[in-house]
Every structure is written in structure tokens, then in C-alpha cells.
Amino acid sequence: MQDQRPLATREEVADFLRLPARTLEQWAYRGTGPKYTLVGRHARYDWNDVHAYLQRCRGGGAAA
Template sequence: MAKPTDVDIRAALRGGLPDRYLTPDDIAAMFEVPLDTVYQWRRKRTGPPGFRIGKHLRYDPADVRAYVAKCKTADQIAA
């Protein structure tokens, strides 16, 4: 059961991202893709840019927003 402090990460993507660094699990939930896809994006440098804190991979919400905006713009240009 969700706790009152839990964030629905997909709703957060639509209404503004959480004020914390995001994990690969958060990114997978946001985009509704398998976690393996998030790691493939990282290896291929095609997804939102991430960074390491020690051995932990994190994503800055501002970078994720910029990535989504870039994808939307590219989609509109292609259409």
C-alpha cells in the first residue's frame, strides 16, 4: 500500500518532477519501460542523461524535463 509520502512518479512527470534526484527505477516507472531499457539508454547514450554518486546512478529532474522537451520537439519536427 502506498504511503502518504510516496510519489506517483508518472503523475510527477506530468505535474512537475519531485524535488530529489531520481533513480533508474523512477525513470523506468515514469516512462513505463523495463528497468533494462533504462540501462540500455544509458549505455547507448540515448535516454535522459544520468550521473553517478559513487556506485549509484541518479538523474537530475531538470535534465529529465529537458530530455522530454527535446523528444517532444523532435517529434513535432518529424511530423
């Protein structure tokens, strides 16, 4: 299912992921983290890319 929300700011994504915005800045610098687009000088995130990133990060759920 496609998320139809408008593009998100770095702060909005950080809030959603419960991370400091600085972490997303560092991930962008390192080339990791969710995909983003630069609109001028401003990073914008498509929510579909944020959810895809979370799926890629998902670990196994095996009980110990």
C-alpha cells in the same frame, strides 16, 4: 520552472516514463536517454534533465 525533487533512481525514472528500467540501462550504455550522474556505482537522475530529454524527444503534432 525548476523541479526541486531529490535525484531520482533509475527505477523511479523508468516508472515515470512507463519503461522497463533495463531500457534506461541500455540507453546509458549507448549514450542516449536522459542525462544521469553516477553517485558511487548508482545512477541518479535530475528531474530537470528528465523533462529536458522529453522535450528533445517531442515530435510534431501535425494531423494526417
